[in-house]
Amino acid sequence: MTDFGDQAILTIDLDALVANWRRLGGMAPNSECGAVVKADAYGLGAAKVGPALFAAGCRRFFVAHSTEALALRAAVPDGTIHILHGPAAGAEADLAAANLCPVLSTPGQIAAWAAEARRLGRKLPAAIHIDTGMNRLGLSEAEANILAQDPSALDGLEIGFVMTHLACSDEPDHPLNQTQRERFATWRQRFPDLKGSLANSAGIFLGAGFHHDILRPGIALYGSNPLDPAAGPRREASRMAEVVHLQGRILQVRSVDRGDTVGYGAGYIVEKPSRIATVAVGYADGFTRALSGRGSAVIKGRQGHVRVPIAGRVSMDLITLDVSALDAADCVPGTPVSLLGGGIDIDEQAASAGTIGYELLTQLGRRYRRVYTGASLRGAA
Ligand SMILES: Cc1ncc(COP(=O)(O)O)c(C=O)c1O
Incomplete structure (x- = not known):
């Protein structure tokens, strides 16, 4: 796409991504650290993320759909690719030909x-x-029992590992974590020859009892904090390196008077003479409408990084910011505005929208100019 200088820029720091992967792997030195790259690597581009991680030593990748696995095969020809949803019915021959490894969840x-x-x-x-x-x-307890008693249904298959998924790992004190840990330990005894995989990103932070043989981190690779705010001060330790920086650009700036309104629905009423900057990013770009009047942005001015509020509704292609706190010379058409990263924490922005970092990332739009940075780009080239 031709860049006329008006597009928002989505910068993806592949070195930070690789650093996050190494950090997570380092927390469980006896385990193999894989990478969950479903949903196009949580919106960041599996065709770049996969090869960058492979070059760093990652050998195991997880996607959700069979089609994602087939697409990823081209990007990581030598990696092991697991399909979390199992083989799509009718796709078995294609998946076998591409040497893909489905995760089987039903007797069917x-x-x-x-x-x-x-x-x-x-x-x-x-x-x-x-x-x-x-x-x-996943198999129910009854289905897994039948399989443990009579594994002949698995004849012809090379089963690499048994896995389960944690429901509440982002809340370290949730009692279901220990329940699932104990149940999984029992299943591992019933399938003693198989390796085990339990931990997603937050699961890795639950400690060695959750690590098992294969780690499956997703969100933490991409820079979002895997722990829920309810985790309190422990959350500081799970802060990850920032991977994503989304910058929109100011299209125009206007002065508004007390009593004027801004945007659709005239819901934002100006309380004092203000300056409003219009930025070319909207909900069509995945910048959720739930941030209307709630989210914020950061603009680098001569007095440093200044946080400014979203004024009024997010519309399809535009948002409006109250930039009165900035010197007029620091917010002119073309000025970049950080909307995720660059001083705006993804998880904080997500919380303002009443959602989670996962959703903001996986909805990142197609109109952004994507820029991949870092030496790890060589692996992804
Ligand atoms: C089965 C499974 N394992 C691992 C992950 C990665 O989880 P997270 O992104 O929380 O690290 C997911 C993501 O939803 C998943 O569904």
């Missing part, structure tokens, strides 16, 4: 993948997901 998926192995006359790789309390994906 096990049967279909084993049938494909028989058809091909060779072993196919897979992992097994057992539900331990989330009640979302």
